[in-house]
Amino acid sequence: MGKIVLTSNVTLDGVVQDPDGAEGFELGGWFHQFVGGKDLEDWVARETQEALDAEVLLLGGRTNEWFADRMTERNLAEGRVSPEWANRVRSMPKYVVSSTLEDPRWSNVTVLRGDAVKEVSELKRKVDGEILAYGSYQLVRALIEQNLADELRLVVFPVVLGTGLRIFDRTSDKKPLHLVNTRRMGDGLVFYTYEFVQGQRL
Numbered sequence: 001m002g003k004i005v006l007t008s009n010v011t012l013d014g015v016v017q018d019p020d021g022a023e024g025f026e027l028g029g030w031f032h033q034f035v036g037g038k039d040l041e042d043w044v045a046r047e048t049q050e051a052l053d054a055e056v057l058l059l060g061g062r063t064n065e066w067f068a069d070r071m072t073e074r075n076l077a078e079g080r081v082s083p084e085w086a087n088r089v090r091s092m093p094k095y096v097v098s099s100t101l102e103d104p105r106w107s108n109v110t111v112l113r114g115d116a117v118k119e120v121s122e123l124k125r126k127v128d129g130e131i132l133a134y135g136s137y138q139l140v141r142a143l144i145e146q147n148l149a150d151e152l153r154l155v156v157f158p159v160v161l162g163t164g165l166r167i168f169d170r171t172s173d174k175k176p177l178h179l180v181n182t183r184r185m186g187d188g189l190v191f192y193t194y195e196f197v198q199g200q201r202l
Contacts, residue, residue: 002127004058004120006140007050007153008167015164016137022066027161034157039186043155046191048085050153055129057089058120060136061098067134068105095123095131097139117146124148137167144168144175144196152177152194155185 009019011030021029035043051057059067071086094109097116104111112119120143124131133140133149143149144167177194185191 002055002124002129002131003150004124004131004133004143004148005050005054005151005153006133006143006149006167008135008137008140009155009157010167011157011159011161011164013160013162014166014168015161016135016167017165025164027164030157030159030161034159034188035186037186039189042185043189044082044085046155046185048082048088050132051085051088051092053130054092054132055127056093056095056123056131058123058131058133058136058139059094059096060139061096061101063135063139064094064096064098064101064104064109071106097136116142117148120148137165140167141170145171147196147198149196150198151180152192152196154192154194156190156192158188 008016009031010016015027015030017023018025018028019031021032067089070081071090090106090108092108094104094106095112096104096109097112097119099113101111112123116139133143140149176197178197179192180195181191181193183191
């Protein structure tokens with residue numbers, strides 16, 4: 001049985017929308033505005049180790065496009081992404097939840113076209129190890145709502161936007177979590193790890 005791990009960068013008020021500014025959100029681009037130096041070194045090291053520890057990646061359609069754009073040979077050659085992290089992500093089995101994706105644009109991709117909950121439940125049954133879900137907030141919301149997520153990892157950035165899409169905008173019920181770990185990253189980031197408490201109501 002696999003373990004679904006949700007991992008995301010978020011602002012202090014929980015916004016996950018457009019961290020690099022590529023989506024055109026008016027308050028986007030907050031990742032590079034508030035990370036650099038030691039913060040970025042620690043972020044890259046954590047991201048790399050997280051990928052090394054996982055068995056497969058689980059992505060939504062837009063997140064798949066984002067990674068396919070950035071994990072290219074050109075970006076590697078220009079030093080725009082960490083080689084160890086990029087090579088690991090490129091080589092990993094990747095499952096993309098999408099009803100419209102025709103060309104995944106990179107290797108080791110399986111497109112899950114059917115009912116997302118059913119498809120991911122089946123994936124969870126057959127994978128032995130961590131199933132790492134990057135970004136993909138629409139998919140992440142569905143996984144949380146259907147109690148399929150096992151762990152939540154958040155890197156919190158020191159900025160409040162006041163508006164924007166959040167992971168926890170909508171849930172049908174309370175979702176109890178257990179704090180596993182907290183640590184500082186660099187000079188301004190905080191990394192939280194939570195476990196979802198399954199089968200328990202508050």
